[in-house]
Amino acid sequence: MKNIQLMSGIATLALVAGSAMAEEVRVYNWSDYIDEELLTQFEEETGIDLIYDVFDSNELLETKMLSGSSGYDVVVPSATFLQRQISAGAFQPLDLDQLPNHGNLWGAVQERTDQYDPDGAYSVNYMWGTTGIGFNIGQVTEILGEDAPFDSWDLVFDPANMEKLAECGVYFLDAPTEMIPAALNYIGEDPDSHDPDVIAKAEDVFAAVRPYIQKFHSSEYINALANGDICVAVGWSGDVFLAQLRAAEAENGHEIDYAIPSQGAQMWFDQMAIPADAPNPDAAHAFINFMLDAENSAAATNYVWYASGNEAAQEFIDQEILDYPAVYPDAATLENLFTTTPYDARVQRVVTRLWTTIKSGQ
Template sequence: MKYRLTTALIALAAAGAVQAQDNVLHVYNWSDYIAEDTLEKFTAETGIEVTYDVYDSNEVLEAKMLAGSSGYDVVVPTSDFLQRQIAAGVYGTLDKSKLPNLANMDADLMAGASAYDAGNEHAVIYMWGTTGIGYNVAAIAERLGDDFEVDSWSLIFDPEISAKLADCGISLLDAPTEILPAAMNYLGLDPNSSAKADFEAGAALLETVRPNIRYFHSSQYISDLANGDTCVAVGWSGDVFQAQARADEADNGVEVAYVIPKEGALQWFDMLAIPADAPHPDAAHAFINFIMDAQITADITNYVWYANGNAASMSLVDEEITSDPGIFPTEAAKAGLWASTVYSARTDRVISRLWTRVKTGQ
């Protein structure tokens, strides 16, 4: 269920019009990324009304944050984006005295996140996941044979294999800093490399399979996978599971599965942070603290099928989820995961140019 309560415009207008002390909160989060009742419960408990907007790319979030005066109180950047936005002065430091539930967080994961945010001064983990492959089981079997095992990026990056799937639709995330490293990794290069040559090699690989890609989008694939409109999507773990759940719910005969390829995949953290110019910082702290409640986080994980960073909630998360290697990777799989890299503005420009080139086929 998507909470598209109002548009960003109304949020902006409202932010300008009301006093900072008002009992309202403006949240900007990824689409399909919260439980159905989370906001309701928050309002019931605190009396704070929530305006909730969604986006589906870190780039869009960053564009809005760097423009300044976004009017949002809580946003959810991914760790690598968080780091450079902190450097740009986008986020304020958290007042940990207002966040007693920090005690619930998994110390190991928070330590991992501190690589991007020294001392966890600006953000706490909301959810984390991997960027892998979602696919339509029957459609793959029909085209590649019943015995074909989907366990490799070759499904996309091998032109011969992906050509057989082009007719039923392959989609990639419109997220260059996640797809290009995956291509580099497939070529045996370091996925965390910042070398221009490595990115060019990754882009060249993508260009060879470009004719087989139907679109680049970071949220549409959820419904398309669920409806059978596409059969392979490089996507975020939880989103693929949501597609799976929707297909089950619709009972349309589509079976969706998620795999972390054997070559490895990106592991990322989405972080709750408060913009430095947030109009309602108190309400923002209250919201973050509320999210860190064991039951609330568990509810969200149970709904969106993303792993969280909350140790206290684990006992409340469905067994079905905790035992799924696509969500909580096995120790063997964990070894292949790589963390996201923070790029300089210059590398960033190289990446975005290459990406535009790949996407448009120019």
């Protein structure tokens, strides 16, 4: 990712210096979220210069969106954040005429994303996934034994397990909108509750295991898992697979896997959208259309191991991935997955404050 940032930095400089008015598109996406070969392929096919930057938290992206003048043409927020930002007026409606590949989208996913962005007026799905648990099979088995509850939230929310796991290291996502619903779901409450009193119950779940959590971070767990610095992380499916891949490439003996806990997990959607003040909306549409192409979309999924919101792409996706329930859950698991809706400002403050309390113990 560093290389891309560097390249984009140089590209920006070159642009400022040369001020050539060549068409360009600036994309702001999650870190480790694309096959980088697709980027060169896009430039070759369209002749549009691509500047690709990455972020690792929805909050950071939202700060940029709400400041205005971000300079980006395409951004990829998660659906819950997208909804807030749409109501703040941060995005422009999509011009479907410029998106001939729009028909490739998967109806089953669209149904779910419509609750955030009715009729998909502002966004199309890039990828979707679940928030579950990544773990180092060897280390966890060594500590908790063969019958470790790999497919249960007990692994990370049961203090008895966590106390032992603290020894090898546990990271949680630094994302209250992911973690609090998971905790509410674990204690049998409505994960999408907007009632502050219900939300407050999540605190006890975290307080019990807080001493054993080494860090709250939304991207460092990939490398930490891969290096064996930690043995368990609550994280996003594809990120854990990336850790799996890196560990395998490094041949360091760490075997990483991901599970959707049996109690259910949050299903999330990352949506491509165009900021209202995008400097180059046409190029933005061209990029989105490029990514909606069945083969391109499949290439991305084959690389990052997240499920694609593109139905036509399934033809080109590795069978291994399609058969992997942790990525494409079976019907029974799908039943257990839940979605959440954004909080209003008042509840948001309660949630974020609660999260600070949980994290800092203050």
